[in-house]
Amino acid sequence: MPARRSRLSPIGGLSRCAAAAVLAAAVASSAAAEPTHEILLTNGNTVKVEILEENGATVRVNLYAGPLAAERTFARSEIITITEISADSTDTAASVDADATPDTRRGTDDNDRPADAVPVYAFELDGELGWDITYTPIKDRMTLAREAGAEYVIIKLDNDRRAFRGVDEELIDDIGTFGDIFAARDIVPALTSEVIADWDEQPTIVIWVERALEGVAFLPMLKKDIYFTSDGRMGGIGNLDDLYGSTGDEVVRDKLESANRAVMEGFAIEGGHDPVISRAMAMKSVALWYRIENGEPVFMEKFDNAPPLGGGWQRLTDTGEDEFQDTDVDIVRLQGNDTLSLDADTAFKIGFSKGTADSLDDLLFELGIEDRAYILNDKDDDGFADDAERVGQVWGRGLTSALRTLQNMERDIAGIRVPDTADGERRQAIVESRTIRILQRCVQLATKYAEVFDPNEAYRVNLELRIQQIENEQRRRRIGGGG
């Protein structure tokens, strides 16, 4: 039965002309408006503004200086408080806003939303774990979902490496390293404890797996409501048994493996899954079988390749020893079974996933809300919230640009040009001051993207020390010291 896509908002049907007219009206309105709020900034300044648009990351405002106003966007991190100027002016602003709400689908839709509508906020996590898929952009998207009033948050997982490396390659399922669990673990609060703390009404978080490979495969385990696409794959976590190789004493390796195993089991228990599934996904030493008893999957965990006693057992994994070792033929086709890699069919059979859906419509149908779902913030009609997509784009672009700046730092410093007319002392001063500017810019970027580039701050410290050394040289010259 084909699923119906429920679209309660008419704004998607607005023509470009109509939209432009509405936008023009909005600009005119804002020009005539008064400041409604005062924003106290982290630089100590207080500014009078009219708020045009807010999201989890930014606040877009008309900034007032006397009778003049100009549009400006502040990052949330720049803002200490936002205070309404007065009740009267707020009323005025409210009426202005009501007249000029052209471009927020939610604002328009809210008026038409039936009482039984189920607000759904969907976003996709694609790209690479630890780069595109990392704590801050996920937390920002969850904040947007909360602010949009979502009851369902659908997170589609489709990780790959293409976004980062420009290589059009599929991930294959034996190249992950178990150590990626640490990158995944950093993300966990954004999907668990922070949701519990921040949301008044807990949303249903649905994980929709197209590709959840390597470290990203840990994330679906956290949730009960998992769906796969027909070609969905989850696994390739790597082998915990080999994580520490032959380094050090065996009992210490046992300790570390034990701690990591328990962390991984905790992911599965958190989501209400049998932790044996996570063990089979990450440990070649586990041979996992299952059979259906009274309509429910029952698992048998073994440490050799002999079938369990009794009938009806289906092999999920073997120990990869001798003739059971996966071949390249298996691996490149995502069909290895030394560790557990789930496809849609297997995930459903063993009760890990609740169903299979190839489109958002299908998924809403599977969730039983296809006739009530209200897709939030999706003007481009691709099924995913537009603002969530922007978060991903801005984060990705910012990272790429920051990486380029950091990589080019030495070249930029070496390439500082000074006018030939400047004398020796002046030339040196110019070079030093420009070098400091470049280094300071790099400090800013290393701090902003520390979770990706510089989690231990070592890089930033190095830059700070270089700045200090230049300043020391300047001081030394000023007081006439020798080298």
Place this chain on the structure above:
Amino acid sequence: MNIARIIGFIQRLLAAVALALGVTLAVPATAGAPAAAVTAAALDGDDVIKTTDGRTLRGTIVREVNGYIWIDLGVGDPLMIRPDEIKEVERDAEAEVTSDPVLTSSNDEPAWERREGVTRAAVITVEGTVGVQMSSKPLRDAIPVLKEDGVDLVVVKVNSGGGMIIEIQKISDVFHELYKDDFQMVVWVESAISAAAMSTIAIEELYFMPRANFGACTGWFGALTAVEGRGLEQVLYMMEKISARGNKDYRIMRAMQINEELSYDITPDGERLFYLSNEGDHMLNDGEQVLTLNAQTAEHAGFSQGTAGTLEELTALLEKSVGEIEWVGEKVAGEPFPVSEAEKMQRKWREDVTFQEQRFGEIYSKYEMEIGNAASVPVENRGGFIRQAGRYLQIIRKMTEDNPNFALIRGITEEWFIEQERRLRELRR
């Protein structure tokens, strides 16, 4: 700016000059008042903000919003200091703060009222590296604050990947010898690995979060080298005693420390009998691994009293034994439980030592850099470099005083400081 302000500014200016010259100046304090010696360290009527980067700002606090503080230094606009820049605030000025202060003054009346039959409970968190962020000191310091808040039940929420062996006994002592006298104690495990598990096992009642883990207590150093011989025996013995404090069978901890088999039976009355062999019905460790419990295995083995992912779930479990619970603390955005004053102390401690840990290398390098700079210029020009080096040395000393374990990790001893003072003296000659 009124006359008093101007005089205050001049005083501060002169004091700063005095400090720079290393002398004390005598200036008239205010018109009509007797002359008094004034130094930068002793200006009555000043508020003092010590910043995390080592600065000491003296002036008048004129505004506070959400932890941000504006201080009037007597010249120019008031300077705004962000909460993460503030190490300490000492208030002395009489000037009124113009917006809602964040830190409210205490008074003698408790801000709470005891309700008959209701248990007052507080969550305090222990996190980070044992011996650094997770330390006995802030826990001990929090006891009077918990008493002031009328707390009956303390929930210790633990999330730590382990740390220093030497801190295990200290934390265990604080819980067993101090906390248990005054409070009912509960551990709420998010993650307790190694030294974190060994410290908190001294508490009898444990609850696990669904993704919790507890164990992996093998001692090691360097390149994954195990503690062996007498050192290992000492730790095994220590843990037998600490396990007894928490009414836990010592065999459980032993299987968490070394490769020992561990199994158990459940008696008809629900008691768990543990064996360091495979003779029990339920195997926990096969002897080839080191034991770490998860929420399921911990509950089945009777090691935890239940599993709770949220404060509401924990409350429901606890209320079975203690009745109605009132949680002490204020609701803070993003926090899954009310944050009490005692909990604020734990967070402050962690913030400070984390900052120190992260910045030590930077500060030490800057210190050495200033020493090098001083050595490279004629003696008469070294003053600024030596003073700056002295400031960094003070910061290093403060770090080691705040957390003695920090000095231990870095190998910084009193002798080291004496040697540094000698280096600075040498440079002045």
